[in-house]
Amino acid sequence: xxxxxxxxxxxxxxxxxxxxxxxxxxxxxxxxxxxxxxxxxxxxxxxxxxxxxxxxxxxxxxxxxxxxxxxxxxxxxxxxxxxxxxxxxxxxxxxxxxxxxxxxxxxxxxxxxxxxxxxxxxxxxxxxxxxxxxxxxxxxxxxxxxxxxxxxxxxxxxxxxxxxxxxxxxxxxxxxxxxxxxxxxxxxxxxxxxxxxxxxxxxxxxxxxxxxxxxxxxxxxxxxxxxxxxxxxxxxxxxxxxxxxxxxxxxxxxxxxxxxxxxxxxxxxxxxxxxxxxxxxxxxxxxxxxxxxxxxxxxxxxxxxxxxxxxxxxxxxxxxxxxxxxxxxxxxxxxxxxxxxxxxxxxxxxxxxxxxxxxxxxxxxxxxxxxxxxxxxxxxxxxxxxxxxxxxxxxxxxxxxxxxxxxxxxxxxxxxxxxxxxxx
Numbered sequence: 001x002x003x004x005x006x007x008x009x010x011x012x013x014x015x016x017x018x019x020x021x022x023x024x025x026x027x028x029x030x031x032x033x034x035x036x037x038x039x040x041x042x043x044x045x046x047x048x049x050x051x052x053x054x055x056x057x058x059x060x061x062x063x064x065x066x067x068x069x070x071x072x073x074x075x076x077x078x079x080x081x082x083x084x085x086x087x088x089x090x091x092x093x094x095x096x097x098x099x100x101x102x103x104x105x106x107x108x109x110x111x112x113x114x115x116x117x118x119x120x121x122x123x124x125x126x127x128x129x130x131x132x133x134x135x136x137x138x139x140x141x142x143x144x145x146x147x148x149x150x151x152x153x154x155x156x157x158x159x160x161x162x163x164x165x166x167x168x169x170x171x172x173x174x175x176x177x178x179x180x181x182x183x184x185x186x187x188x189x190x191x192x193x194x195x196x197x198x199x200x201x202x203x204x205x206x207x208x209x210x211x212x213x214x215x216x217x218x219x220x221x222x223x224x225x226x227x228x229x230x231x232x233x234x235x236x237x238x239x240x241x242x243x244x245x246x247x248x249x250x251x252x253x254x255x256x257x258x259x260x261x262x263x264x265x266x267x268x269x270x271x272x273x274x275x276x277x278x279x280x281x282x283x284x285x286x287x288x289x290x291x292x293x294x295x296x297x298x299x300x301x302x303x304x305x306x307x308x309x310x311x312x313x314x315x316x317x318x319x320x321x322x323x324x325x326x327x328x329x330x331x332x333x334x335x336x337x338x339x340x341x342x343x344x345x346x347x348x349x350x351x352x353x354x355x356x357x358x359x360x361x362x363x364x365x366x367x368x369x370x371x372x373x374x375x376x377x378x379x380x381x382x383x384x385x386x387x388x389x390x391x392x393x394x395x396x397x398x399x400x401x402x403x404x405x406x407x408x409x410x411x412x413x414x415x416x417x418x419x420x421x422x423x424x
Contacts (some may be wrong), residue, residue, distance in 0.1 A: 003374055006072040008096075010062045010087050012037035012046045013121045015101050016078030017129070023076075024050040029372040032056060033072050036065035041261055062087040067241040070094045074375060077101060080174065081181040082197040085110040088125070092117045097124045097375055103186040104390055108398040112421045125387035126374060129194045131314075132383040133366030135350045136329050137195060139317045140316070141382060143325060143347065144199060148336060150322030152200060159192050162312025166288065167242050168257040170308070171216050172274045184286050185209075186397045188250040189306045192314070193292075194393040196304060198385070199318070203298040203392075208409045209400035211290025215308070221280030228259040230276035242279045244270050395421065 007023055007030055008015055011284040016037075023030040032052060036059040038297035043058055059065040062079065067086060077087050077216050086106040091098055092114070104111045104127055118125045131137050144152065161170070170188075185193075197204060205268050229237075229244040237243050241253075248259050248266050259275035260266030262330045274283070289307035296302065314329040323338035333346040366383070373379040399415040402408075416422065 004029055005074050005372065006031050006033045007074045007076055008032075008034035008065055008072045009046070010036045010065060010077045010091075011083070011101075012039070012042045012077060013078065013080075017042070017046060017049070018364055019076055019078065019099070019368060020046060020050050022365050024052075026368065026372070030031065030368075031188075034059065034065055036060070036062050041286065043368065048287045058131065062090070066090045066094060070096060070305060073097060074099060081106055081187060085114065088114050088338060089117055092121050092123055092357060095121060095123060097126075098290055099126050099128065099371060100387075101128045102390075103182050103190050103397075104387070104394050106182050108395055108415075108419045108421075111391045111398075112419055115387045115421070118387050124375060125390075126371060126384060127387065127390035128367060129191060129390065129393075130363030130367050131191045131195050132198060132363070132385070134329070134363040135328070135366075136331075136334075136362075138366075138383065139334060139349050140318075140327070141199060143334065143336065144318070144320075145382075147371065148323060148338070149318065149320030151302055152318060152320050153368060154300065154319045155196055155199065155245075156317040156319075157192055157196055157302065157304045158315045159304070159306040160310035160313050160315075161190055161306065161308050162310060163241065163308055164247070164253055165257065165312055166308035167216070167279050168275075170286045170288075171279045171282045171284045172277055176274065176282060176286060178285055183397070183401050185211075185290060185292070185306070185400055189304070190394055190397055192304055192306070192394050194295065194385070194390065195316075196302050197198035197389075197393050197396065200296050200300050200302065202300060204294050204296050204396050204412045206409055207292060207294040207396055207400045207403055207412055209290060209292045209404040211287040211404055213285060213287050214278050215288050216282065216284060218280055221278060225278050225280065226276055227281040228276050229261070230270040230280045234278070244276055290404070292360065294396070295338070392416070 009020055009032060012035055020032060023032060032050060033055045035046050038060050046052060061420040075091040076082060076099045078101040079087060081103060084100065086092040088098060089098055104114055108141065114125065169175050170184060174196050181187055224235045226234055247253060248270060249263060259269045294302045317326040323336055325334060325336050327334040333348050336345045337348055338345065370381055370384055376382045395416050396412060399412050403410045
């Protein structure tokens with residue numbers, strides 16, 4: 001493909017904006033020609049930070065931009081979870097290839113609909129499983145493909161969301177309600193289910209899950225604490241890690257999250273929105289810890305744990321017939337212990353830390369770089385997965401939720417059949 005891929009951006013929030021920055025940096029490969037975003041502040045941020053000229057069209061909604069006859073090659077859909085399905089189906093109908101933020105959709109049925117529609121129309125849909133594109137997981141995959149630890153027997157994988165991140169997104173924030181968005185396992189951890197399936201490289205046969213919302217509940221609120229944290233007069237305000245003024249106004253924790261574009265808007269939102277609520281009175285229903293056990297074809301097993309009660313980060317341990325591998329996503333090295341020489345070997349993730357650039361451990365930038373090859377029909381990598389692989393991984397998550405609610409072990413193959421999906 002000699003000409004740049006023309007891109008329309010649907011949703012210019014955090015994820016859509018970050019992807020657009022990487023897209024804009026690759027001017028020979030991409031050209032943004034349209035943006036749909038209802039928030040005028042986010043529109044202006046896109047216009048200025050992505051250096052978009054007067055020839056770029058701006059729209060107030062996904063309906064408006066997709067009502068126009070097709071005028072680009074690729075639609076980047078980075079709306080909220082509940083607004084993935086409808087714009088994706090409309091974009092497919094118009095013949096757009098799609099880069100779709102995860103999760104694919106809110107239900108198993110909707111995920112299958114998108115996969116089937118893409119197949120019928122002959123368009124490509126790539127889901128933003130950015131962990132695949134990190135230097136860390138690329139190196140892990142290569143170690144496994146090289147046979148360094150032999151055949152995989154089992155995997156232990158942990159995602160620590162981080163207590164502050166969890167309170168921001170899943171207690172006070174946009175993902176506080178399963179009914180309004182998606183279960184945490186899909187909203188936050190379809191990344192991780194995808195990584196496990198990718199590393200094992202075999203179909204998942206059975207799944208079992210347990211999980212609860214245990215801590216962020218009204219009965220655990222400190223005695224005398226107000227419903228709205230911003231009201232003050234809380235007896236534990238000086239020691240509570242979730243005290244909203246320190247978290248959002250003073251930013252003593254130096255974290256990425258915010259609830260306003262400036263101090264004035266932040267204070268207004270703390271007074272009037274859920275970001276100003278006490279984390280124990282936030283009307284949230286999302287689990288704060290969950291475990292998922294999986295059995296794959298050939299008897300390979302895996303366990304995945306996700307919870308709020310930590311600093312944050314991902315850990316993985318892989319047990320093989322010739323050795324074991326263990327590491328933290330933030331580590332500069334991967335540790336491999338081999339049985340033959342009974343030695344620990346430190347394998348660098350990259351040559352230098354400067355080789356890891358951008359969000360998600362370099363995964364955001366890696367995705368956009370490989371997206372061009374994938375859409376140009378010249379892809380020879382191992383990271384990109386088509387929509388069918390992504391849907392299969394999502395169905396593992398939905399099957400895990402079925403298990404959690406019913407207290408049963410779920411046959412994933414049968415679950416896929418029940419949802420009219422046969423892995424292609």
